[in-house]
Amino acid sequence: MSRAALTATRLRPLRPALPIVVLLAAMAAPYFGMSLYAARTVMLICGLALLVSSINIVLGYAGELAVGQVALYATGAYVAGYLGSAHGVTEILIVIPIAILVVIVIGLVTGIPGLRLGGWSLAMVTFFLVLLLPDFINVFEHFTAGTLGISVPAPTLFGSTITGTNFYFLTLLVTALWFAVFRNLVLSRHGAAFLVLKHSPVLAASLGISVFRLKLLAYLFGAIPAALAGVLYGWLQNFIAPDTFTFQLALSILAASVIGGSTSIYGAFIGAALLQITQQEFTSFNQWQLVLYGAFLILAGVFLYNGVIGAGRQLAGVLRRRGWWPTVTLPVRTEVAPPPAAEENELPGEELAVQGVSKSFGGNRALDDVSVTAKPGEVTAVIGPNGSGKTTLLNLVCGFYRPTSGTISLGSRTLAGLASYQVARAGVARTFQTPLIPKDLTTRQFVATGRYIGESAGMAASILRLPGYFRRTRADDAEAGRLLGLLGIGHVAEDPVSSLPLGTRRLVEVARCLAARPSLFLFDEVGSGLDESDLDRLADAIRMIKRAGGTVVLVEHNFPLVLKLSDTIHVLAQGRLLASGTPDEIQADPRVLEEYVGSTPSAEGPSSIDDFAEPALSQTEER
Numbered sequence: 039m040s041r042a043a044l045t046a047t048r049l050r051p052l053r054p055a056l057p058i059v060v061l062l063a064a065m066a067a068p069y070f071g072m073s074l075y076a077a078r079t080v081m082l083i084c085g086l087a088l089l090v091s092s093i094n095i096v097l098g099y100a101g102e103l104a105v106g107q108v109a110l111y112a113t114g115a116y117v118a119g120y121l122g123s124a125h126g127v128t129e130i131l132i133v134i135p136i137a138i139l140v141v142i143v144i145g146l147v148t149g150i151p152g153l154r155l156g157g158w159s160l161a162m163v164t165f166f167l168v169l170l171l172p173d174f175i176n177v178f179e180h181f182t183a184g185t186l187g188i189s190v191p192a193p194t195l196f197g198s199t200i201t202g203t204n205f206y207f208l209t210l211l212v213t214a215l216w217f218a219v220f221r222n223l224v225l226s227r228h229g230a231a232f233l234v235l236k237h238s239p240v241l242a243a244s245l246g247i248s249v250f251r252l253k254l255l256a257y258l259f260g261a262i263p264a265a266l267a268g269v270l271y272g273w274l275q276n277f278i279a280p281d282t283f284t285f286q287l288a289l290s291i292l293a294a295s296v297i298g299g300s301t302s303i304y305g306a307f308i309g310a311a312l313l314q315i316t317q318q319e320f321t322s323f324n325q326w327q328l329v330l331y332g333a334f335l336i337l338a339g340v341f342l343y344n345g346v347i348g349a350g351r352q353l354a355g356v357l358r359r360r361g362w363w364p365t366v367t368l369p370v371r372t373e374v375a376p377p378p379a380a381e382e383n384e385l386p387g388e389e390l391a392v393q394g395v396s397k398s399f400g401g402n403r404a405l406d407d408v409s410v411t412a413k414p415g416e417v418t419a420v421i422g423p424n425g426s427g428k429t430t431l432l433n434l435v436c437g438f439y440r441p442t443s444g445t446i447s448l449g450s451r452t453l454a455g456l457a458s459y460q461v462a463r464a465g466v467a468r469t470f471q472t473p474l475i476p477k478d479l480t481t482r483q484f485v486a487t488g489r490y491i492g493e494s495a496g497m498a499a500s501i502l503r504l505p506g507y508f509r510r511t512r513a514d515d516a517e518a519g520r521l522l523g524l525l526g527i528g529h530v531a532e533d534p535v536s537s538l539p540l541g542t543r544r545l546v547e548v549a550r551c552l553a554a555r556p557s558l559f560l561f562d563e564v565g566s567g568l569d570e571s572d573l574d575r576l577a578d579a580i581r582m583i584k585r586a587g588g589t590v591v592l593v594e595h596n597f598p599l600v601l602k603l604s605d606t607i608h609v610l611a612q613g614r615l616l617a618s619g620t621p622d623e624i625q626a627d628p629r630v631l632e633e634y635v636g637s638t639p640s641a642e643g644p645s646s647i648d649d650f651a652e653p654a655l656s657q658t659e660e661r
């Protein structure tokens with residue numbers, strides 16, 4: 039890592055520990071004459087905030103619409119009711135784990151088929167879960183007492199009954215603990231993985247993330263606060279009946295999530311408070327709530343990104359730019375030695391062998407019997423006119439498509455037939471023709487997602503903030519900063535990655551690939567849209583990968599860049615391999631010129647392919 043990057047400073051908005059202050063104030067309130075009504079309101083807001091956080095994890099972070107939280111909420115309440123009234127089990131440390139276990143089982147039963155089928159299946163499965171809830175309650179009448187409802191005895195802790203102010207404290211404590219867990223998870227590399235998944239499952243898979251597993255994990259994780267909310271609600275009410283758990287409630291917590299900001303942690307409290315207070319204070323509101331929530335969801339979807347929290351962040355951004363918002367300068371953590379540069383630490387390059395690969399899309403033969411090899415320590419370019427099959431070739435290598443025939447291997451491993459995330463784990467990293475850039479991540483965080491599969495996931499370490507979490511975060515931060523510096527864009531490390539212009543996004547994608555330290559780099563039109571200085575930096579980075587022993591496949595329209603960097607060039611035309619050779623051989627090949635120009639070279643016509651390419655780098659530079 040460069041000294042400059044190490045000693046650089048980062049600007050962060052001033053964030054007082056507001057949640058802790060609010061929690062302490064709420065804890066102290068009973069000692070300052072808080073009314074029972076106010077305490078009850080706070081407890082109901084906590085319960086709703088737990089429910090809303092369930093939606094935030096699944097929808098706001100992992101991007102999967104699931105509306106079954108109300109069913110899981112009901113499950114938590116009924117578990118507390120059944121255990122207490124039928125078995126006399128009211129011990130908090132027994133009831134809460136059982137409720138969590140039951141909702142996780144329900145989550146698995148609904149989530150596995152819902153997510154396996156893809157598309158809107160999970161939304162449909164959970165929608166019907168809520169719709170059929172009254173029927174389920176009747177079917178399981180033995181446990182639920184059907185439409186009559188069931189009493190929920192007060193909870194106990196080590197034999198002492200928890201009521202009144204103690205129950206108020208219990209509610210605050212459970213809510214605070216959950217939000218600490220939620221915060222620690224989403225502010226770790228796992229939260230970044232959720233945001234990547236939300237933006238693009240294709241990108242997530244290319245980082246080695248199993249989309250199905252991560253979505254299921256988010257869904258199950260999101261079931262936990264719903265169960266907690268249900269148990270607390272049952273204990274608060276001491277009686278539950280099916281008419282509480284309606285589809286109307288499902289819609290209102292969805293609206294609360296959108297109001298607060300679904301990709302936020304504490305926005306859940308804003309949404310929950312608005313929901314609870316409007317319901318309590320304006321009784322006429324209740325008959326209009328479905329219409330109003332529906333209208334609000336449409337309006338918020340169109341005009342508001344990430345609810346009140348998003349609007350607040352935008353406003354803070356504007357104020358900060360004008361110098362009206364306080365900022366603190368944090369030194370970059372320098373106590374950890376940065377990992378060695380790739381050049382000092384050889385890349386594990388392996389040979390890519392594509393043998394006789396064909397791919398048809400219906401009647402369209404996108405690739406026809408193509409064989410290409412790419413060696414470690416070399417840059418292998420694949421060029422060809424639009425629609426000649428270059429991206430299809432990359433997609434086949436990455437496992438996004440399966441070849442109609444032929445084999446693909448990397449070193450001794452066969453890639454064809456592996457799922458895309460398995461290909462990534464086998465050591466393949468790629469950029470995309472249109473860079474896939476998630477929202478709500480800084481550039482540094484995004485580059486660090488390249489390292490997601492490099493080390494064990496450490497979810498428990500992240501949630502509990504164990505030393506391993508800090509070690510990994512420092513290493514991720516340092517490596518991401520180093521790579522950004524290497525590409526000459528270290529100054530954007532703390533900027534939202536989605537705010538970057540196209541050229542910078544392409545360089546950021548290269549940094550993300552480098553972070554994975556893969557055996558094979560697949561660069562898809564990575565030079566497109568870059569100005570000359572960016573192209574120089576890109577060329578330097580590719581040369582560095584080559585020197586470090588990495589295998590590079592470069593799909594590129596910028597012919598001068600290709601000539602400058604490549605050891606071997608393969609030319610595709612209409613899905614077939616037209617020519618292969620060194621840059622000199624390819625430049626001199628009349629078939630290639632004809633394919634690009636549409637005629638054989640003539641005295642009047644262009645003399646080389648790069649007459650048609652975007653002017654960029656001098657070909658006379660060192661290869």
Ligand SMILES: Nc1ncnc2c1ncn2[C@@H]1O[C@H](COP(=O)(O)OP(=O)(O)OP(=O)(O)O)[C@@H](O)[C@H]1O
Binds near residue numbers: 402404423427430431
């Ligand atoms: N998923 C798909 N479904 C149907 N046809 C496809 C699909 N992907 C690619 N094709 C077709 O395969 C052919 C090759 O497309 P491909 O995108 O690989 O070309 P390319 O050389 O990368 O072009 P460009 O330089 O414009 O990116 C085209 O005819 C395209 O329409």
